[in-house]
Amino acid sequence: MSPVPAKAAAAEQVGRLLLLIPYLQAHPGARLADVAREFGLPPDQVRRDLSVAFLCGLPGGLPGDLIDVDLDLVDDEGVIYLTNAAVLARPVTLTPDEAMGLIVALQAVREVAAGSLHPVIDSLLAKLAAVGPGALETPALSVAAGAPATRDRLLRAISQAERVELVYDGLARGKTSRPLVDPVRLFVADGVAYLSGWSVTRQGWRTYRLDRIADVRATGEVAAAHGPEPAHTWLDTLAQAPPVRLIVHPGAQWITEYYPVAGQVRLPNGDLDVTLPVADPAWLRWLLLRLGPGVAVVGAPAVTADAAHAAQAALAAYAYAGLE
Amino acid sequence: MARKSERLMNLVICLLAATRYLTRDDIRRSVEGYAGLTDQAFERAFERDKEELRALGLPLEMGRADAWDGETDGYRIRRQDYELPPLDLTPAEATLVGLATRVWQGAALDSATGRAIAKLKAAGIPLAADRLVAVAPTLPTREPAFGPLWEAWLTRAPVRFSYHGKERVFEPWRLILRHGRWYAVGRDRTAGEVRLFKLSRIEDTPALVPGEPPFATVSAAELAGHVRRLDAPEPVAEALLAIKPDGAPALRRRGRRAEADTALDRLGDGYEVYSVPYARDDDLVAEAAAAGSDVLVLEPPGLRAAVIDRLRWVAAAAAPAGKGGLA
Structure with a gap:
């Protein structure tokens, strides 16, 4: 038996029936299996719901008042005809929560969709707004x-399986590179859109932030098949990256809101003791140069030395140019 | 369960088919499931059933019914309030609805959006399988405050929370997603002014303030003005930078190529000179220092000195007795 209490189960069944009854009137002769798949329900659940619908109808309870379902046809051939339910010809209108959930989801789709789709999305959003809150x-x-x-x-x-050359402004290395990429899909994580694809240049799967792709150039070459993308994401990789501990002074503490942090402890003097996973040493070098006296590395002399080496090279360039 | 479901279904159908407000007696006589109940049992069952219909989002309406013995409370569900209006989606629009399915992945709104999509299917709209698998957006809602703020915004209810150690009562006029973080703009009643709050900095679980009338918001144009406070500040000055050809992309793309300065012939290594607009000294210093030897600040001299100071500090931190060691 279902663990759902009978009371809640009855309300849930009514909720399903108020969807199924209009759907079945709009799709006479629908197959039980298709209906179940469309609504993500087990087929025997739909069958049980139908036997309840069969007993409902207008006050009076006479045969002409009741919803008509040919249950024998459902059982013998898996085909559903539901009639005599004109009063339930349409589903319930959207609640504010439902309408706004859908509208905002479509706004997110708009943010990453091809520009050519914007007119379609805008007209869809206008139609939904008309039934929304x-x-x-x-x-x-x-x-x-x-x-x-x-x-x-x-x-x-992606749709035509073309290999492209990206002009990519990588942040971690602070350099523009021009990788050859077989693009596979676009996705959004944490409000940032990425391209996932196979880097022919690096011979591996890579993700690229769309807002750092300065140009996409045709190569005239066909993209190769590289099998399925690895299931793990960049964020998983980051979670496994070796952590670095930083003492972060108040002026630099914004970093804990901008970068994924593995842990942070507030010290009595107002500093933060931050544990930061670092997948790319070049990114950490960039961060240390950026923050300067705002942070101190704890117990990783090689990291400090790496940043110092980069700082010395920059100072040498200033000195060479007579700009010191 | 089946008997209870039947009774609720019959009640819905009866109230929808009604052309006037039905009294409790009308309903008791008409809906088969209420037959045979004592007066007290009927009252209890009817009260519970009404609550369940409301919980299902059905617009149960109360009004004065003309009963044979005078006026009394009655009930009905108006079809125009109940039914999903015609949407007339084109096939291309219907395809896009399918893409909305996975946007709220794992968030509380996932189920609300799922119910909305099921209703569109029930209306006979063919939501084709998504051919556009290339676009798969998801919205992050990992801030625990998101759920309560969403509900407060949607129902225009003031909400109470703690921010920077202070209790606030706040009217969320609009939610904003920037750089993967949620913000809310609206009136901070405690401070008596329009404020922008970052949801991740809310320190407790926001609670809707009960028994308040829905708050009023301001015009779309005024709201847009408040949202713009999150935009990057306008540049106020330009710096002259020497940048290696593929280095410091963010600075280079913001700038434009500039005339060579007298110092340039001593730069070497193919530096190119750019004039780069900036809004805040600190930000430009941080960006230029982060780029290491890929960027040299030529002008203004004050910024150049600040970058060199920062580089010297980082260079010194590696020295055995350096202050960055923190042993």
Whole structure:
């Protein structure tokens, strides 16, 4: 038996019936298995719901008042005909929560969709707004998703299996590179849109932030098949990266909100003792140079030395130019 | 369960088919499941059933019914309030609805969006399988305050929470997602001014303030002005930087190529000179220092000195007795 209490189970069944009854009237002769799949329900659940619908109807309870379902046909052939339920021809209208959940989800789709899809999404959003909760200002979503033209070209390359050359402004190394990439998909994680693809240059799976792709160039080559993408994500990789401990002074503590932090402890003097996973030493060097006296590395002399070496090279360049 | 479901279904159908408000007696006589109950049992069952219909989101309406013995409370569900209005989606629009399915992955709104999509399917709209698998957006809602703030915004209810150690009562006018973080703009009643709060900095679970009328918001234009406070500040000055050809992309793309300065012939190594707009000294110093030898600040001299100071500090930190050691 279901662990759901009978009371809640009855309300849930009514909720399902208020979906199934209009659906079945819009799709006469629908197959039980298809209906179950469409609503993500077990087929025997749909069958039980139908036997309840069969007993419901307008007051009076006479045969002409009741919803009509040919249950024999359902059992023998798996085909459903439900009639005499004109009063339940339409589903219940959307609640504010449902309408706004859908509208905001579609705004997120708009943020990463190809620019050519924007007119379709806008007209869809207008139609949903008409049935939604009215005069609310929908959330202002801003996904770092790069230029629409970049997305258009990447989506076209993906659908036509084209190899492309990216002009990529990598942050960790602070350099622009030009990898050859077989693009596979676009995705958004934590409000930032990425391209996932196979780097022909690096011979491995890579993710690229769309807002750092400065250009997508055609190569005229066909993308190769590289099997399935690895299941682990960049964030998983980061979680396994060796951590570095930093003492972060108050002026630099914004970093704990911008970068994934493995742990932080507030010290009595107002400093933060931060444990930061570091997947790329070049990124840590960049961060230490950026923050300067705002942080101190704890117990990793090689890390400190690496940043110092980069600082010395920069000072040498200033000195050479007579700019010191 | 089946008997209870039948009774609720019959009640829904009866209230929907009604052309006037039905009294409790009308309903008791008409809906088969109430037959044979004592007066007290009927009252209890009817009260519970009404609550369940409301919980299902059905617009149960109360009004004065003209009963044969005078006026009394009655009930009905108006079809125009109940039914999903026609949406007339094109096939391309219907395909896009399918993409919305996975956006709220794991978040509380996942189930609300799922119910919305099930209702569109029930209306006979063919939501084709998503051909556009290349786009898979998800929205992050890992801030524990998101759920209560969403509900407060949606129902226009003031909400109480603690921020920077202070208790606030706040009217969330609009939610904002920037760089993967949620913000809310609205009136901080405690401070008596319009404020922008970062949800991740809310220190407790926000609670809706009960018994308050829905708050009023401001015009879309005024709201947009408050949202703009999250934008990067406007540049106020330009710095002259020498940048290695592929180095410091963020600075290089913001700038434009500039005329060579007198010092340039001593730079070597293919530096190129750019004029780069900036808003805050500190930010430019941090960016230039982070780029190491890929960026040299030529002008203004004050910024150059600040970058060199920072580089010297980092260079000194590696020295055996350096202050960065923190042994």
